[in-house]
Amino acid sequence: MRPLPLIVVGCAFALAALMLMSIPPQPPAPGKPATTPSPSEFVISKARVFDGETTWPRADVRIKDGLITAIAEQLEWPSGLAVVDGSGKTLLPGLIDAHVHSWGEARQQMLRFGVTTALDMFSDPAQLPGFRRDRASLAATDRADIWGAGALITARGGHGTQFGMALETFDDAAQAQALVESRIAQGSDFIKFVVDDGHAYGEGHELPTLDSTRITALLAATRAAKTMAVAHVAQVDTAVAMLRAGADGLVHVFSDRQANQQEIAVMAETGGWVIPTLSVISGLSGESVGPALGDDPAIARLLDAAQRDSLRATYPPQFQNAKHLPNALANVAALRRAGVDILAGTDAGNPGTAHGASLHGELELLVRAGLSASDALRAATALPATHFGLADRGRIAVGLRADLLLVEGDPTTDIRVTRQIVTIWKNGAVVARKPAPSAVSNVQASPALAAIDSPFSGKALRTTQGQHWAPSIDAFVGGKSTAVLTLESEGDTSFMRATGAVATGTVYPWAGAALLPGDPPMSAVDASQLTELSFRLRGDGRELLLMLLTGENNQAPAMQRFSSTRDWQTHRFKLADFQGADATRLRAIAITASLPAGEFAFELDDFELQ
Amino acid sequence: MTSNVISASPAWMLSRIYWREAGYEFLRMLRTPAFALPTLIFPLVFYVMFAIVLPGRWGDFDKSAYLLATYGVFGIMGPALFGFGVGLALERESGWLALKQVSPMPTGAYFFAKIAMSLCFGLVVVILLSIAAVGFGDVEIALDRWLLLVAVLLLGTLPFCAIGLWIGTLVKGQAAVAIVNLVYLPMSILSGLWMPLFAFPQFLQKAAVIWPSWHLAQLSLGVIGQISDVRYLLHVSVLLLTTALFLSLAAMRLRGR
Numbered sequence: 044m045r046p047l048p049l050i051v052v053g054c055a056f057a058l059a060a061l062m063l064m065s066i067p068p069q070p071p072a073p074g075k076p077a078t079t080p081s082p083s084e085f086v087i088s089k090a091r092v093f094d095g096e097t098t099w100p101r102a103d104v105r106i107k108d109g110l111i112t113a114i115a116e117q118l119e120w121p122s123g124l125a126v127v128d129g130s131g132k133t134l135l136p137g138l139i140d141a142h143v144h145s146w147g148e149a150r151q152q153m154l155r156f157g158v159t160t161a162l163d164m165f166s167d168p169a170q171l172p173g174f175r176r177d178r179a180s181l182a183a184t185d186r187a188d189i190w191g192a193g194a195l196i197t198a199r200g201g202h203g204t205q206f207g208m209a210l211e212t213f214d215d216a217a218q219a220q221a222l223v224e225s226r227i228a229q230g231s232d233f234i235k236f237v238v239d240d241g242h243a244y245g246e247g248h249e250l251p252t253l254d255s256t257r258i259t260a261l262l263a264a265t266r267a268a269k270t271m272a273v274a275h276v277a278q279v280d281t282a283v284a285m286l287r288a289g290a291d292g293l294v295h296v297f298s299d300r301q302a303n304q305q306e307i308a309v310m311a312e313t314g315g316w317v318i319p320t321l322s323v324i325s326g327l328s329g330e331s332v333g334p335a336l337g338d339d340p341a342i343a344r345l346l347d348a349a350q351r352d353s354l355r356a357t358y359p360p361q362f363q364n365a366k367h368l369p370n371a372l373a374n375v376a377a378l379r380r381a382g383v384d385i386l387a388g389t390d391a392g393n394p395g396t397a398h399g400a401s402l403h404g405e406l407e408l409l410v411r412a413g414l415s416a417s418d419a420l421r422a423a424t425a426l427p428a429t430h431f432g433l434a435d436r437g438r439i440a441v442g443l444r445a446d447l448l449l450v451e452g453d454p455t456t457d458i459r460v461t462r463q464i465v466t467i468w469k470n471g472a473v474v475a476r477k478p479a480p481s482a483v484s485n486v487q488a489s490p491a492l493a494a495i496d497s498p499f500s501g502k503a504l505r506t507t508q509g510q511h512w513a514p515s516i517d518a519f520v521g522g523k524s525t526a527v528l529t530l531e532s533e534g535d536t537s538f539m540r541a542t543g544a545v546a547t548g549t550v551y552p553w554a555g556a557a558l559l560p561g562d563p564p565m566s567a568v569d570a571s572q573l574t575e576l577s578f579r580l581r582g583d584g585r586e587l588l589l590m591l592l593t594g595e596n597n598q599a600p601a602m603q604r605f606s607s608t609r610d611w612q613t614h615r616f617k618l619a620d621f622q623g624a625d626a627t628r629l630r631a632i633a634i635t636a637s638l639p640a641g642e643f644a645f646e647l648d649d650f651e652l653q
Numbered sequence: 654m655t656s657n658v659i660s661a662s663p664a665w666m667l668s669r670i671y672w673r674e675a676g677y678e679f680l681r682m683l684r685t686p687a688f689a690l691p692t693l694i695f696p697l698v699f700y701v702m703f704a705i706v707l708p709g710r711w712g713d714f715d716k717s718a719y720l721l722a723t724y725g726v727f728g729i730m731g732p733a734l735f736g737f738g739v740g741l742a743l744e745r746e747s748g749w750l751a752l753k754q755v756s757p758m759p760t761g762a763y764f765f766a767k768i769a770m771s772l773c774f775g776l777v778v779v780i781l782l783s784i785a786a787v788g789f790g791d792v793e794i795a796l797d798r799w800l801l802l803v804a805v806l807l808l809g810t811l812p813f814c815a816i817g818l819w820i821g822t823l824v825k826g827q828a829a830v831a832i833v834n835l836v837y838l839p840m841s842i843l844s845g846l847w848m849p850l851f852a853f854p855q856f857l858q859k860a861a862v863i864w865p866s867w868h869l870a871q872l873s874l875g876v877i878g879q880i881s882d883v884r885y886l887l888h889v890s891v892l893l894l895t896t897a898l899f900l901s902l903a904a905m906r907l908r909g910r
Contacts (some may be wrong), residue, residue, distance in 0.1 A: 047901050047904055047905045048905065050897065050898075050901040051901045051902055051905070052900060054894050054895075054897045054898035054901065055898060057890075057894050058894045058895060058898060061887060061890055061891045061894065062862045062891065063862075063873075064865055064887060065862045065868070065884065065887050065888065065891065066859050066862050067858075067859070067862075172709075425850060
């Protein structure tokens with residue numbers, strides 16, 4: 044057959060041509076999100092080097108394929124090797140935040156601030172296998188590595204159960220071994236347990252906690268499983284007791300009072316260490332360092348919207364007590380003098396903190412407590428690595444992971460210099476430091492809110508402008524409080540009545556009424572043009588909270604307390620007085636009852652925001 | 654040739670012959686464990702190993718979805734190459750083909766049966782892989798995208814049927830197994846079906862354009878959304894030309910006899 048050879052030759056030529064055309068100029072490769080291409084082998088030359096323990100006035104460090112391959116005062120290297128000039132700068136090991144709660148974008152947020160590793164003290168245990176997998180890799184990445192406790196161990200209804208996460212509680216000493224084994228099976232790298240009866244936060248905050256039988260059984264179980272046990276405590280007495288009972292360390296410093304010499308000496312003798320978390324304690328003290336940190340230009344330019352909001356957020360006023368920070372600072376100073384190892388941790392994830400950024404604030408607080416700048420740097424590098432057995436990091440030494448931080452200036456004399464970051468390397472690759480565009484752009488301008496008035500003269504629980512009133516209760520954090528709103532009238536005036544009961548069972552129970560100004564409800568509106576909130580209220584004499592929910596959806600509300608009176612009384616509040624509120628993104632205004640538990644009733648009329 | 658007699662038969666008779674032949678071909682291959690097991694199970698086992706069990710992250714690629722596309726290609730190549738290549742070679746050796754050719758069955762039915770069998774096996778493989786990917790690999794794929802992927806993969810069996818056919822005309826009997834394996838395995842690996850091409854040296858990445866399986870993988874990766882800027886027309890043209898080329902080569906062999 045004639046045509047066949049012709050077809051064959053034709054096809055072959057056409058194929059060859061098409062194949063040539065389809066050679067990709069740049070064959071597809073996996074994008075490396077938020078990292079820029081960097082050579083796999085390079086030298087950082089002439090920098091001051093803080094290696095996690097001591098400072099080299101000038102040294103060269105060589106990196107290859109994600110690992111540190113050489114360090115010396117003067118290295119020789121073949122020409123052609125990429126060189127980073129470190130003169131005038133200081134090279135540090137990637138920082139370790141020894142107390143975080145990591146979810147969402149936390150790991151990316153940390154890495155942007157030079158925190159290359161963190162110890163997670165309670166978050167979703169489902170993340171643990173991923174943490175393990177990722178931290179074993181030397182590939183370029185846009186996120187920090189995590190060692191984690193997974194789910195913490197606490198008593199039923201105790202601290203840790205208030206976040207609305209399903210959590211198996213520790214109710215019977217006989218459970219100890221099974222509980223420890225199940226945590227280890229979930230992937231926990233160490234066990235965190237809570238001994239906190241709420242006493243340190245003042246009256247009305249009492250919580251169930253573990254008794255000594257369960258603690259003894261738990262520590263026996265962790266010893267048998269050859270795993271670390273770290274304790275959440277808030278008080279001097281429990282701190283001493285836990286370290287003596289065999290806990291490896293404390294994940295907060297005690298701040299109910301200043302410990303005496305003898306107590307400090309007993310703690311020092313146990314060899315235990317302490318992660319003070321002064322960042323979060325400053326917030327509990329009502330003098331959060333978060334807002335100032337967020338205003339520092341070196342920090343501010345790298346914050347995304349969620350981090351900015353989180354730094355400004357505050358604890359509810361009933362949790363604030365000015366004694367905490369001075370006590371904590373004095374206790375840290377005493378512990379350090381007694382030779383107790385101090386590890387830098389922020390408790391980021393809580394109000395007044397932001398992942399990554401807050402570690403720089405924590406270092407400053409540690410120096411304020413009396414640590415030298417070098418001690419503070421050790422607290423965020425070699426010490427946590429040593430105590431938590433992170434063998435491949437925490438120092439600049441041959442064979443360790445090239446998690447590095449180059450800063451402008453000398454942080455061993457001025458700790459604030461850690462914020463002057465020039466370059467971050469994670470696994471030997473340069474980290475791009477711009478906040479994710481998505482994180483920045485979600486700060487869309489919210490629609491402006493016009494003045495609201497709500498005289499309750501109509502038939503529905505609505506403002507004149509049409510916004511709804513709704514019951515506001517603590518169900519979504521696991522509470523059992525109740526609230527009912529009704530429209531009532533007396534003579535020719537009508538008003539809204541809120542009745543219900545505040546039930547214990549969560550740490551911050553509440554119930555009351557909320558006005559949702561946005562459409563759809565809980566969407567943000569811009570109330571920055573409005574200044575004053577006023578209403579008439581009568582009630583049962585209880586103390587009530589006026590809360591503004593602003594900013595990101597999960598941000599803690601800004602609030603003020605006021606007392607209800609048995610007769611109608613007019614209350615006025617300036618929006619500017621709500622510490623931590625972001626009036627440009629108002630989501631809800633709530634009037635609620637909180638602790639002490641029990642029934643409540645109040646009536647509201649002539650609510651105005653103008 | 655007796656086909657003149659047959660083509661005079663009513664159309665339904667003819668189509669019945671086609672379908673019967675296809676049905677028995679499928680049944681026969683299903684009852685040949687040496688064929689059915691490797692072609693059905695190997696892609697699935699490899700996929701589960703590399704995409705689900707072994708850890709690793711590939712930047713902004715979704716490993717499970719990426720490998721679903723490439724193991725899908727690997728999966729449909731097997732039945733096409735082996736069904737045609739080895740099947741034809743064995744049947745030529747045993748004289749079965751000659752017997753069929755003198756029987757009053759249209760030659761077309763013989764090839765139709767083999768193509769239909771390849772498509773059925775290919776479909777089963779793709780369904781097995783998809784179950785693993787969606788059930789255990791956390792792959793999320795819309796139904797219409799998945800149907801498109803299946804369509805691309807099934808149409809993609811054509812060039813491999815043609816290559817298999819050509820091999821079947823070149824050698825007889827068990828030799829075809831060796832030849833097909835020599836083509837099948839290196840082509841799969843070098844087109845990045847087992848592990849992605851970016852793990853290979855640059856020149857191998859560029860050289861991958863000579864394999865039809867690479868072109869099919871580009872199509873399926875594009876459909877599943879793992880790579881962008883896919884030049885669909887180009888890859889489809891390559892696959893069609895490959896089909897035409899090997900069909901012509903096979904026809905030359907068969908007629909030259």
